[in-house]
Amino acid sequence: MIKVYGVHGSPFVRKVLVALDYKAIPYEIVPQMPFSRDQEYLKINPLGKVPTLVDGELTLGDSKVICQYLESAYPDPALYPTDIAQKAMAHWYEDLCGGYISELGAGIFFQRFMRPLAFKQDPDEELVSKIIEKKLPPMLDYLESQIPAHGFLFGEFMMADLCFVSPFINAAYAGYEVDAATWPLMADLILRVKDQAQVKSVLEEEAKALGMR
Ligand SMILES: N[C@@H](CCC(=O)N[C@@H](CS)C(=O)NCC(=O)O)C(=O)O
Numbered sequence: 579m580i581k582v583y584g585v586h587g588s589p590f591v592r593k594v595l596v597a598l599d600y601k602a603i604p605y606e607i608v609p610q611m612p613f614s615r616d617q618e619y620l621k622i623n624p625l626g627k628v629p630t631l632v633d634g635e636l637t638l639g640d641s642k643v644i645c646q647y648l649e650s651a652y653p654d655p656a657l658y659p660t661d662i663a664q665k666a667m668a669h670w671y672e673d674l675c676g677g678y679i680s681e682l683g684a685g686i687f688f689q690r691f692m693r694p695l696a697f698k699q700d701p702d703e704e705l706v707s708k709i710i711e712k713k714l715p716p717m718l719d720y721l722e723s724q725i726p727a728h729g730f731l732f733g734e735f736m737m738a739d740l741c742f743v744s745p746f747i748n749a750a751y752a753g754y755e756v757d758a759a760t761w762p763l764m765a766d767l768i769l770r771v772k773d774q775a776q777v778k779s780v781l782e783e784e785a786k787a788l789g790m791r
Pocket of ligand 1: 589612613625629639640641676
């Protein structure tokens with residue numbers, strides 16, 4: 579059976595679990611904390627990051643690569659568009675949201691959620707304000723400009739929709755909500771993605787793991 583190394587709460591682990599659930603592929607989660615520098619784990623993922631997916635002889639250590647592998651190996655139901663230009667856009671969205679925008683969401687999450695909880699330190703509110711007031715608005719303006727008035731980014735729910743929303747799920751754990759008056763399409767997409775059955779069930783597990791339920 580496929581193994582996923584990681585923990586609930588990571589936006590990258592979330593992508594992989596949603597993809598597996600969406601495609602109804604059985605898997606087990608092997609609990610693995612990020613930043614642990616666990617020597618055994620570094621043997622299968624030298625970066626020490628989560629997730630890592632192990633499928634028989636195959637070991638992959640990056641959520642984007644994992645999701646693309648799952649899409650090729652288990653194409654139905656699809657989580658990426660087949661049209662070449664749309665697929666390229668989906669990959670661009672995944673890079674942007676899993677890279678820079680995810681770092682911004684993680685910044686808020688780390689300062690306001692992890693720092694007090696795990697390290698008993700006060701959050702750096704100056705840093706958080708800079709993210710919320712200066713860095714996120716141009717990103718949200720861009721995301722807002724990409725969302726159609728109806729349906730999901732490519733019609734049906736796909737990985738790109740989860741990538742748009744995921745950094746803001748983590749930021750919301752730390753009390754940040756996207757302002758629906760300024761970015762109405764984005765605020766609505768967040769609600770609709772969170773309401774997808776497979777996303778909902780992974781988020782329920784996250785809430786338990788993060789002590790919210
Ligand atoms: N590009 C990687 C990023 C994974 C990542 O940064 N995961 C975080 C947890 S949310 C991590 O393991 N951080 C530990 C570290 O940076 O050492 C992916 O998409 O899987």
